[in-house]
Amino acid sequence: MKTCTIFFIIVLLAFTGCQPNYYTSKDYQSVLKIDSHVHIDSDKGFFEDQAMQDNFRLITLNVDHSDSASVKQQLDRALISIKKYPGKVFYGATFYFDTTGWGTEAWSRKAISHLNISISGGAVSVKLWKNIGMTERDKNGKFIMIDDPALKPIIDFIISKNLPITGHLGEPRNCWLPLSEMTVSSDSSYFAENPRYHMFLHPEYPSYENQINARDLLLELHPDLKFIGCHLGSLEWNVDELAKRLDRFPNMAVDMAARICHLQYQSAKDRERVRNFCIKYQDRLLYGTDLSSNESDDREKVSSWVHETWLDDWKYFTTKDKMTSDKFRGTFEGLQLPKEVVRKIYGENAIRWYKLNVK
Ligand SMILES: [Zn+2]
Numbered sequence: 001m002k003t004c005t006i007f008f009i010i011v012l013l014a015f016t017g018c019q020p021n022y023y024t025s026k027d028y029q030s031v032l033k034i035d036s037h038v039h040i041d042s043d044k045g046f047f048e049d050q051a052m053q054d055n056f057r058l059i060t061l062n063v064d065h066s067d068s069a070s071v072k073q074q075l076d077r078a079l080i081s082i083k084k085y086p087g088k089v090f091y092g093a094t095f096y097f098d099t100t101g102w103g104t105e106a107w108s109r110k111a112i113s114h115l116n117i118s119i120s121g122g123a124v125s126v127k128l129w130k131n132i133g134m135t136e137r138d139k140n141g142k143f144i145m146i147d148d149p150a151l152k153p154i155i156d157f158i159i160s161k162n163l164p165i166t167g168h169l170g171e172p173r174n175c176w177l178p179l180s181e182m183t184v185s186s187d188s189s190y191f192a193e194n195p196r197y198h199m200f201l202h203p204e205y206p207s208y209e210n211q212i213n214a215r216d217l218l219l220e221l222h223p224d225l226k227f228i229g230c231h232l233g234s235l236e237w238n239v240d241e242l243a244k245r246l247d248r249f250p251n252m253a254v255d256m257a258a259r260i261c262h263l264q265y266q267s268a269k270d271r272e273r274v275r276n277f278c279i280k281y282q283d284r285l286l287y288g289t290d291l292s293s294n295e296s297d298d299r300e301k302v303s304s305w306v307h308e309t310w311l312d313d314w315k316y317f318t319t320k321d322k323m324t325s326d327k328f329r330g331t332f333e334g335l336q337l338p339k340e341v342v343r344k345i346y347g348e349n350a351i352r353w354y355k356l357n358v359k
Helices: 002-018 046-053 068-084 105-119 149-160 185-193 208-221 239-248 260-280 299-318 339-353
Strands: 033-041 056-061 089-093 125-128 165-167 227-229 252-255 292-294 322-325 328-333
Touching (some): 033 046, 033 068, 033 299, 046 299, 056 125, 068 089, 105 125, 105 149, 208 227, 208 239, 239 252, 239 260, 260 322, 260 328, 260 339, 299 322
Parallel strands (some): 033 056, 033 292, 056 089, 089 125, 165 227, 227 252
Antiparallel strands (some): 322 328
16 A cells, blocks of 8 residues: 555656646647737727737836827826726826926926826836937936936835836947848837937937946936836847846846847847846846737737737747747747746736736
8 A cells, every 4th residue: 555655656746747847839828928018009909809818918008209198198098998907907107208497396396296197097117218318308408317316306206106117218239230230120120210219320319338327327326116127128139238237236127028039139149048048037027029009000900910929929938949030030949938937927027026916
């Protein structure tokens, strides 16, 4: 009897030991996933419906990219969406950066009161954008950087509300290169279409290093601030550089929005380096895409675009299939990360960093 029990334990251990530690493409549907960086600029619900079908939860991030009317409209749409999909869609708030009166106490009071309205609908973060550092200037024409002391009351307010900052600060390093030298076509096509943000054309603007240093200084000045750096913290070009910041700033995490191709680009050269990075920093990486939808999109376009992007990314992180990308030449192999790492990157980290009450 005793021998029999031992035998069964051995069989059981052998069986559980053989349980695959990796997901496959077939598991895509059954795993609850979070896309922590999208932009839903429509109240039609096409994006959200596809997310529900694909077992995704969403964080839609409002962005201060044009004027206060747009910021208000994004807020209204986010509030409609979170009400319609409670526990399934969340939003990051923002505020319109008006430089009138910049640097005065009145400026920060007004900005805080706008921000207070923006977060009052249940925001899970405050999104700060690259206009800080690349567009906004003081009355002497000097660029306003994220570590400017005049922004301190805003940062302190966000910390006091117990919210993280989701910061898109600076740009990919490609932005400072000529189009022909950029490593991925998503960057070269974006900067070809948006020359005002193509810093190679504007040598008088802050440099790439200026942007990264200002962000680093912000984190040094506010060690209590929870900071989620969008787009791999603008250190997309080298996982080792990103690792240095994650080591230095324990309250920093990053999302991967629109930069997974940069991980793939590095994978093509040295897969193990990227894979080891993802495993080592498994608690600090948030899956995100930067997918968006607006009023003019039809359902079919939104559904197929987001579904295909999500499936493709899942394949990269979970399998070791040979893959290609439409963003650069060459092949690379999927990372086949262990299940527990995939679960963190695809949801558990977003839940923890953004304190999401997911349903
Ligand atoms: Zn974005």
